[in-house]
Amino acid sequence: MTWLVTGGAGYIGAHVLRALRDAGLEPVSFDDYSSGHEGFVPDDVPAIRGSILDGQALERAITQHGVTGVIHVAGFKYAGVSVQRPLHTYEQNVTGTATLLAVMADRGVDRIVFSSSAAVFGTPDVDLVTEDTPKNPQSPYGESKLIGEWLLRDQGVAAGLRHTSLRYFNVVGSGDPAVYDTSPHNLFPLVFDALVERRTPKIFGDDYATPDGTNVRDYIHVADLAVSHAAAARRLDAGEALEPAYNLGSGDGVSVAEIMAAMARVTGIEFTPEIGPRRAGDPARIVATGELAARDLDWAMRHTLDDMVRSAWDARRGASQR
Template sequence: MTVLVTGGAGYIGSHMVHALVEAGESVVVIDNLSTGFSTYLPEGVPLFIGDVADENLVEGVINAHGIDAIIHFAGSVVVPESMRDPLAYYRNNTATSRNLLNAAVKCGVKRFIFSSTAAVYGNPDITPVAEEAPTRPLSPYGSSKLMTEIMLHDIAPAYGMEFVVLRYFNVAGADPQGRTGLATMGATHLLKIAVEAATGQRNKIDVYGTDYPTPDGSCIRDFIHVSDLVQAHRAALAYLREGGTSTTLNCGYGRGYSVLETIEAVRRASGRNFAVQYAPRRDGDIMTMIADTSRIRATLNWTPQYDDLETIARHALAWEEKLARERFGVELMAKSA
């Protein structure tokens, strides 16, 4: 049995490939390398450079490697960008997923794990937000992911496929062993921007909105360490192989940290101060997003190992320092706490 990981050279995908290889799984990757890096994949893992929307490519990989499950990460993930160019998001996230699913169905793949997002909820009426909450996305990014979820719900009974949709909250951190992390230039993840500011690669960090009805006026997020997230995928794969039925699960820790609290965690980890600039709210941003994690904990054999903002910040910082050494050949000014 072999697992196909789409977008497997990207941030979360590369962590997934390392976790699967460590678990003794046979893995193949399809990635167009638009935001991924082949250098962060484990040695010996087959990489097919191409578009997941190319059904001929996908069918060839499935048939050649005996794929029994697909973990689908490939897609676009930047909320403000989706507001500026929604058609790109409906192409990259929705139309591409449709083509991938069509190839999977034609080749008889029966297990599918989908990388979705808490952005499908929009601004929830109640937090922590449960999977049964109304889905009212505020951005084309959230809508494009929700459309794929709807496709999966229709496909499963029609073609005998079982799936797990994992709705990510805020993914952060990096591999504790330093093998991979978020390496995309110009990334928009809060922790990534903060550690770039802490290491002198940015002259400031912008905080969008300080007038929300939250304790310090900034947005609140449920951060999940990327290594815990990929272990949730491994648990979802085991669940499906053991006969589990299709389900949708939140991936978070069930606790929230504000944007300003997160910045302070990075300051403590780095031992450095850095400038913060306050800016107006952005369209598409959600005020408070905290996961109700009762379903995932009851459904999967999954116990988080890095449920601590300070640890997440330290791992993100260590990765950023390693990147700087690799790219610029210099030691940055941050010091580990």
């Protein structure tokens, strides 16, 4: 079975390509390289340059490679920036998804795994987020991901599309030294940048109602995430039923202070984080259960926090040396 991975040259998509290959499936990368990197795609995986807004490019890719399923990772993923660029966000994440689904229907491709986000929940007032926790996205990005889930649902009713959505929380680490997080907005690369440039990393607020006063979040290893994508693809190929959406969560979470301590421990660079004021809208805690995904998608937290930091740090240092 051949699976097209949109956004296959990105940090997450490139790990999904590897997981599909390891699971005995045939991946094909489709990426416009607006934030992805050609070097992230394995040499033995076909790589197509194209935009999900370009229906003809999608149709060519699906037809030429005999694609039977799609893992849809491509999109504009910066929640904070989406507030300043709502139209761009909706074009990429909503129009792009609708374009992809239309081409899939035309070409008879009836299965898809969608890259959704914890942003669909906004700032839930619960200790442990489940799949049924009310959705209250608070950015155009979160709204666009929720609309993406609706598009899959409605296309399932209209055309028999078989689908599931995987909601990501905070994805970190590296499963391959050649692939690392290059986002200018994510915590791990921001801390690494500060350490490399001999600046002091910053924590925004240490007076939250958490054990150490800093925000608690779900941090999951990108390789664990990728395994569950491959598991979802295999189940869809087998015609097995899946839930409409799964939370890929840790069940307990990690505080920002704990991450900073792990950063110092693993890198060997001693530092005391600078404490800044709270950022508006930052909740004290967002942690999700991954029980349904563990039941159906081989989801497990196979990596410790130190594993996550070490793999990310090694990949980052390797990149700077190449």
